[in-house]
Amino acid sequence: MKKEHISIVVASDNHYSILIAALLKSIDVNHHTDEHIDFHIIDDGISSKTKEKIQTIADPSRITIKWFNSKKIIPDSIVIPVDNSAFPLTVYLRVFSPYVVDKDVEKLIYLDVDTIVQDDISKLWNTPLGDYIAGAVQDVGKTMDCEWGGVPNYKELGFTADTKYFNSGVLMINAKRWREENYSAQVISALSKYKEHVRLADQYGLNVVLANKWLELDPKWNWFAFKENEDPSIVHFLDIKPIFTSYNSKEVYREEFFRYLSMTPWKNFKPISGNKRNIRKIYNKIKKAFLKL
Template sequence: MKTIDKKIHVAMASDDNYAHHLAAAICSILKNLGDDRILCVYLLHEKLSNKTKEKIELLKKLRHFELEYINISCEKYEPFKIIVGLYISRLTYARFQLPSLLKNFDKCIYLDCDIIVRQDLSELWDIQLPEYAILGAVEEPGARHRNRVLDIPDSFSYFNAGVILLDLVKLRKSNFEEKAYEYLKKNGSLLYADQDVMNALFCNSWYALPIKWNVHTNVYILKSVNKYYKYQAHEVENVFANAAIVHFSHERKPDSLISQCAYRNEYWQYLKYTAWRHILPKDINLMNLTIRIYWLIKSLVKKSPILFVCMRMVKRAITGYYLSKETTRYKFF
């Protein structure tokens, strides 16, 4: 009988700008992890400040966990520009180095920082990948158009690399890091960077994890819940209510005043347990405050036809004001 590994090895990558997301993510893991498990976090970084490290260390007051800082260099990936998402840096390529960085381990979970974990992560850790699979991931809804660009057969689905269960032994045997870099050199900058590379290399050797382990807020915002191909209807049903990991994959993260992310409030609840508990939304300005107030009032009066008409008139007046000031009109407004 196979013994259960009490330690759960989780790799993440962050810089100072994303550290508050990282802290909220780790906090959410600790708050929901089974009492008999030990979280081990391997934090990949290039130039993480001592001040940020001190703040992250304070999370150990919530619950003990092991934390190792791994200073790496992603300089060789600098020529491959990030095409989509101003919030993404070259550190996104750090996951390519995991097989060699974690050479003493057989597997690990890689998590993006812009997530919260709502259930016991040990359930994901305990999943046994089938023999053919190098990694486990969740399909990226509505992304099969990438198949044509990456020369992936239409019969395969495209996965999101923000939450992945990695078989490090198989990755080392496949010379993953070298092949990933060679693929980039051959194909140049790709729209979804490291995610495109991993899909191209492992299109037929990834296992579809239960959808609850990577529920994208893009699905909520873009209404793309019907664009999953690898999952049956009953698996997609109630996807938000059953989310084990919420992935804030939209460019407006939950720390934005005008974020429309599902579970935004839960993110702020976890953040309150961290050293970043006192931060304010990063984009507070008159325009965004106006939008937020409008949304609030609209939610209160949407059931009243008369008040709704009044709100439409107010909307036109405010929009006209900002257009007269030559400001950008928000698509939400």
């Protein structure tokens, strides 16, 4: 009997595409079971030169890299609402990840590109979702009443203050049900309807629509890089990414990131000025302002 392929989806623009290299190599190094991996990349403007480099990172007999143009992922009938954050519009692409995988694929793992995998991804893949739409890890803010994130209008929506709130950077998704019940449109609708309450981009909409419908995963599968852990399964660089000199999370995780990166065509990469990060954030805000106009 043919083993099921592991379906992974990521999304990136050219600015953060180098992160894909370390992530992909980390998956490759730590995957020891015989399931083949289909690694889907939603390309939001990645250069052809970078694509060529990424293509060389993993053995195609173990990991197949599949490319998808971001402009072809979002249905014409859907308009992504523009928020006031400095997040790039690329972050919204995760909402459409179930439409990237083949139609016979019933589940997928979505990973933010600012993660590295320190364990065999098959362990997460083989975690049963049961009747849940998605599996995720509780966010730093923990609950919907988090003052700086969360769901500010949770009372209006009929939720309690202690309703658990998840981080959308690592998701196990029941792709079949997601497509059948059109969760992408539901999330975008929530973001449009309650746009004055949106603080963390699509994460707000996902938590509104999936409230009490998600399976809580072990925190080790989305471990935030500013916290100590001797054995995390996935490390998530929530704040400043390790490619910048201004990186401010645990040093051990930056070392791990560069260990994987050194096994790729970017082995001689040196961290760049944190000013470039700030300029990019300003650029994202200006771009959104123009889109609103």
